[in-house]
Each structure stands twice: as structure tokens, then as C-alpha cells.
Amino acid sequence: MAQTSTSTYNGYCVKCREKRDFEGKVEEKSGRRMAKGVCPVCGTKMTRILGKES
Structure with a gap:
């Protein structure tokens, strides 16, 4: 289920x-x-919710 x-x-x-x-x-x-992913400046974890795969 997880894509890489x-x-x-x-x-x-x-x-x-x-x-x-x-x-x-x-x-x-x-x-x-x-x-x-990770912020390139401070190293904090970042997330972004994506839409449905088309």
C-alpha cells in the first residue's frame, strides 16, 4: 500500500x-x-496531504 x-x-x-x-x-x-519529508533548512518533519491519484 505504501509507495516509495x-x-x-x-x-x-x-x-x-x-x-x-x-x-x-x-x-x-x-x-x-x-x-x-524533512525541511531542508531546520530539519523538522513536513507533510503535505495530496489529492486522489489520477
Whole structure:
């Protein structure tokens, strides 16, 4: 169920309080697709909820 494709996504870093591009892996958990990665500046975990796969 979990995909391991690495791509660049744009997300909001809560610690930096800015939108940043991050490299993340797409994971699917309980029907939700999300990209999970790390902020390139501060190292905080970042997530972005994605739409349905087309």
C-alpha cells in the first residue's frame, strides 16, 4: 500500500513559518495519500496531504 517514489513537494514548515520545497515519499495510510519529508533548512518533519491519484 505504501509507495516509495521520491519527488519534490511544496509544504508549510511550522517551525520556520514559511512555505518550502522538500523532497518526500508518498505514503498511503487509511485511505489518505500524503507526502512526508524533512525541511531542508531546520530539519523538522513536513507533510503535505495530496489529492486522489489520477
